[in-house]
Structures are given as C-alpha cells and as structure tokens.
Amino acid sequence: MEIPRHWRINPQRYELIGEECPHCKIKIFPPRDVCPNCGGEAKEEYTFSGRGEVYSFTTLYDGPAGFEEMTPYTVALVKLEEGPVVTAQLTDLGSTGVEIGMPVEMVTRRIRSDGDERGMLIYGYKFRPVGFTTAK
Amino acid sequence: MAAPEKSPLLLIPDRQVGFIGYGAYVPRYRLPGSAVSHIWRFGESGSPVKEKAVAGLDEDVITMSIEAARNALARAGIPARELRAVWVGSESHPYAVKPSGTVVAEALGASSSISAGDWQFACKAGTEAIVAAMGLVGSGMGRYALAIGMDTAQGKPGDALEYTAGSGGAAYIVGPADEALAVIEAAYSFVSDTPDFWRRQEQKYPEHGQRFTGDPAYFKHIQAAAETLLRETRTTPADYRYAVFHQPNPKFPQRAGKALGFNDEQIKDGLLVPVIGNTYAGAALIGLTAVLDIAQPGDRVLVTSFGSGAGSDAFALRVTDAILERRGKARSTADYITRRTEIDYGTYVRFRGKLAMR
Numbered sequence: 035m036e037i038p039r040h041w042r043i044n045p046q047r048y049e050l051i052g053e054e055c056p057h058c059k060i061k062i063f064p065p066r067d068v069c070p071n072c073g074g075e076a077k078e079e080y081t082f083s084g085r086g087e088v089y090s091f092t093t094l095y096d097g098p099a100g101f102e103e104m105t106p107y108t109v110a111l112v113k114l115e116e117g118p119v120v121t122a123q124l125t126d127l128g129s130t131g132v133e134i135g136m137p138v139e140m141v142t143r144r145i146r147s148d149g150d151e152r153g154m155l156i157y158g159y160k161f162r163p164v165g166f167t168t169a170k
Numbered sequence: 171m172a173a174p175e176k177s178p179l180l181l182i183p184d185r186q187v188g189f190i191g192y193g194a195y196v197p198r199y200r201l202p203g204s205a206v207s208h209i210w211r212f213g214e215s216g217s218p219v220k221e222k223a224v225a226g227l228d229e230d231v232i233t234m235s236i237e238a239a240r241n242a243l244a245r246a247g248i249p250a251r252e253l254r255a256v257w258v259g260s261e262s263h264p265y266a267v268k269p270s271g272t273v274v275a276e277a278l279g280a281s282s283s284i285s286a287g288d289w290q291f292a293c294k295a296g297t298e299a300i301v302a303a304m305g306l307v308g309s310g311m312g313r314y315a316l317a318i319g320m321d322t323a324q325g326k327p328g329d330a331l332e333y334t335a336g337s338g339g340a341a342y343i344v345g346p347a348d349e350a351l352a353v354i355e356a357a358y359s360f361v362s363d364t365p366d367f368w369r370r371q372e373q374k375y376p377e378h379g380q381r382f383t384g385d386p387a388y389f390k391h392i393q394a395a396a397e398t399l400l401r402e403t404r405t406t407p408a409d410y411r412y413a414v415f416h417q418p419n420p421k422f423p424q425r426a427g428k429a430l431g432f433n434d435e436q437i438k439d440g441l442l443v444p445v446i447g448n449t450y451a452g453a454a455l456i457g458l459t460a461v462l463d464i465a466q467p468g469d470r471v472l473v474t475s476f477g478s479g480a481g482s483d484a485f486a487l488r489v490t491d492a493i494l495e496r497r498g499k500a501r502s503t504a505d506y507i508t509r510r511t512e513i514d515y516g517t518y519v520r521f522r523g524k525l526a527m528r
C-alpha cells in the first residue's frame with residue numbers, strides 16, 4: 035500500500051542526501067527545495083558526511099506500530115557537522131551510555147518491516163557511536 | 171611467477187585485473203561458545219571457537235554489505251557512480267525474491283546503468299561473484315565491479331553449527347590491474363555435485379550430511395582447487411607469504427593448508443574463525459581483508475574458498491605498492507573485531523529472530 039512513498043525518498047534515507055542553497059550556501063536536510071535561511075530556491079544535491087553529535091535523546095520502551103520488535107531503542111536529535119539537525123534512532127550502543135555531545139556517525143540499517151514478516155523491509159539512516167578506531 | 175602461459179584450466183582475463191579496494195564488516199555483538207554449550211550441553215562440551223560475531227536486530231546482509239562496500243569504495247578512491255556491477259553473494263539474503271544488490275547499489279549511490287544481483291553458492295557465493303567481476307572487467311565491459319561475500323549465518327539451535335555460524339563478510343572492487351592494490355594473477359574454479367550441506371526453499375535452518383562435510387567435500391574441493399592453481403601457475407607454497415582458506419572452524423583450514431604444504435605462519439593472519447565464527451560466504455573473503463591490512467608490496471597471497479554443494483575458487487594474488495596508501499582509508503578488520511560487546515544466549519535468540527513474536 036505505502037510502497038511508492040517509500041521508494042521516492044530512498045536517496046535521502048539511504049545516503050543522507052539533502053541540498054545546498056546556491057545563494058547562502060547553507061546545507062539543508064531533509065531536502066525541501068526552498069532555503070529555510072534565505073528563502074531562495076535550493077535544489078542542488080548535497081551528500082552529508084554522516085558525522086555529527088547527539089543534541090538530545092530519549093529512550094522508547096513502547097514503540098509505535100511497526101517498531102515493536104526493536105524496543106527498547108533510543109531516538110536522538112543529531113546535529114550534523116554541516117549544521118542541520120535530524121531525528122534518528124541510535125544503534126550499536128552495546129553497553130555504551132548515550133550523552134549529549136557524543137560523536138556519532140551515520141549507518142544504513144533496517145528501520146522496520148512494513149507490516150508483518152511478509153512485508154517490505156524499510157532501510158534508512160541511523161547513527162552509532164564513533165568510539166572505535168576511525169580511518170586516517 | 172613467470173607469466174603463466176595460457177593454461178586451459180586457469181581463469182585469466184584478456185586484460186589483467188585486480189582488487190582496487192576492499193572493505194570488511196563485522197557486527198559488534200559476540201556470543202561465546204561457552205554460552206551455547208551452557209544451554210545445550212550443561213557446559214560440558216568445548217566449543218571449536220572462542221566466540222562468534224552476531225548481527226544486531228537492525229542488521230542483515232543488505233546493511234552489512236552497504237558498510238563493507240562503503241569501506242571498499244573509500245579505499246578504492248572512486249565514486250560509486252563508476253561501478254558497473256554490484257553483486258552480493260550470500261546464503262542469507264533478506265528476501266527470497268527481490269535482490270539485495272539493488273538496495274546496496276542505491277545506498278552506495280551507484281548509477282542505474284549497472285548489473286546488480288545476488289549470487290548463491292553456499293559459502294563460496296562471494297568468490298563466485300569475484301570470478302564474474304574478473305570477467306566483466308577483464309573483457310572491458312566495465313571498468314569497476316563490486317563483489318561482496320556476506321552472511322548472517324544460520325545454524326539450528328543446539329546443532330554443532332550453532333557454535334560457529336557467525337555474521338560478517340567483505341566487499342571487493344575489481345578493476346584494472348594497473349590501479350590495483352592486489353593484482354589477481356590467476357584464478358581457478360573446481361566444482362562437483364556433492365550433498366554435504368543444503369537448505370531447502372522456505373526452510374529456516376540448513377541440513378548437513380555429517381559424513382560428507384570433511385573429506386569428500388571441504389578437503390577434496392579446497393585441495394583440488396589450490397593444487398591445480400599452484401601447478402598451473404608453476405608456483406609452490408613457498409612463493410606465498412599468506413594463504414587464506416574457507417574457515418568453517420579453526421581445524422579444517424589448518425589441516426588443508428598443511429596438506430598443501432603451507433605452514434601455520436602463512437595461515438594464521440587470515441584465520442579469523444576463532445574470534446568471529448564462520449561467516450559462510452564472507453569467511454575466506456574477510457580473512458583476506460585481515461591479510462591485506464598487513465601485507466607488504468610484492469607479497470603473494472593464495473585464497474581458496476569452499477561452498478557446499480560443492481566447489482572451490484582459488485586465487486593467486488600479488489600485493490602492489492598501492493596497498494600502503496590505501497589501506498588506512500577505511501577501518502581495519504582488527505578495528506571491527508576489537509569493537510566487541512558480549513551477549514548471552516537469550517539476547518542472541520532475540521537478535522537472530524529465533525523468538526516467535528506472534
């Protein structure tokens with residue numbers, strides 16, 4: 035039923051692709067074609083680095099429909115290094131506690147399955163702690 | 171090696187090819203062998219491995235392939251748009267029908283003008299994809315092809331395989347030899363219809379013919395493939411700094427290596443099964459990533475996979491100078507192995523979908 039809506043947003047959801055305003059150069063996510071800063075038209079694709087830090091977070095013990103199998107999980111507002119703030123699940127926390135300001139990086143993960151085990155799998159961005167050796 | 175004159179057995183494309191990038195992925199969770207023994211054997215049985223890597227709740231072959239491929243692209247230093255193929259070899263594709271390859275390709279930002287799809291040949295699905303990539307690049311149909319071997323390996327609860335069936339794998343970008351960090355000097359594939367291990371359509375766990383897993387399956391095919399490659403390339407084990415074999419447990423590759431004339435020094439660096447388990451289609455390929463992380467220019471590496479059903483692909487590689495500046499551009503295999511959170515059997519049961527929710 036919801037299939038078309040899912041695939042049209044693949045680039046932004048799989049790869050964190052947003053926009054850059056050609057007038058004032060701010061980076062925009064999610065893409066909206068109009069710059070929230072200067073009001074100019076902004077349609078240039080921009081791929082975010084995926085790096086950012088936790089701005090705020092909360093843990094959900096009762097997830098909304100479709101997310102029950104993932105509970106409990108932590109949702110955070112992540113401030114990307116290019117500026118925008120995105121809402122996303124944190125993953126791969128292991129025994130790591132979450133803190134405001136914690137550096138995180140984007141990974142593409144399974145978000146949920148659309149309906150039961152017969153449904154389509156939905157993939158998208160989440161963020162995880164950077165706390166293991168980073169490439170030079 | 172003297173450029174092998176065209177052996178009718180070897181797989182050598184018209185244009186020489188190699189790996190221009192590689193990337194590993196291992197999920198962060200570990201299930202100790204002792205936890206399995208505790209549940210099923212009162213803790214009285216030893217485990218063939220210390221522990222195995224377990225994918226988290228939101229991970230599968232698609233997500234793991236995406237991360238390994240991003241690491242491979244970072245090392246290759248090419249944009250995803252230049253790939254002409256995205257091929258994923260696995261025996262745990264999330265969908266029975268719907269390719270993993272298209273999701274991986276789109277998540278990487280690959281173009282739509284590519285060949286994408288999934289390969290299946292038990293534990294050698296990944297090396298099968300590499301052989302195909304050699305053909306695509308070596309024929310000039312494309313400059314770069316991405317081939318992945320990745321699994322969230324299944325083992326029936328309580329079965330001997332449950333100690334070892336792990337999650338992980340690796341991605342390789344095949345390209346022209348003059349851009350390679352490891353040139354593929356030759357490959358050789360050897361197969362036969364052998365009923366050692368299988369999983370029927372719609373079955374959750376594999377079956378294995380206990381009698382068949384050792385001599386008539388693993389050892390026969392690995393040895394036939396590696397011996398033929400050595401003979402036809404006129405090389406001997408002493409010419410290789412490293413040898414990597416499919417690794418369902420620590421003993422099989424050690425025994426196969428010894429029988430071929432390789433010593434423990436040549437085998438140990440690519441032997442990851444004691445700490446991540448048997449990652450099926452990922453096993454030989456992630457072993458190779460650990461070797462490439464430390465190999466020096468000029469080193470030769472012999473890699474031989476094994477897939478039940480059955481067959482082996484063997485490769486003779488020569489590491490180039492490019493390894494030195496490229497390997498640091500993504501996380502090392504050791505980085506992933508060191509990132510480790512131990513889990514108990516209950517968490518494992520939940521993570522691997524063995525817990526019925528309805």
Ligand SMILES: [Zn+2]
Nearest residue numbers: 055058069072
């Ligand atoms: Zn603007």
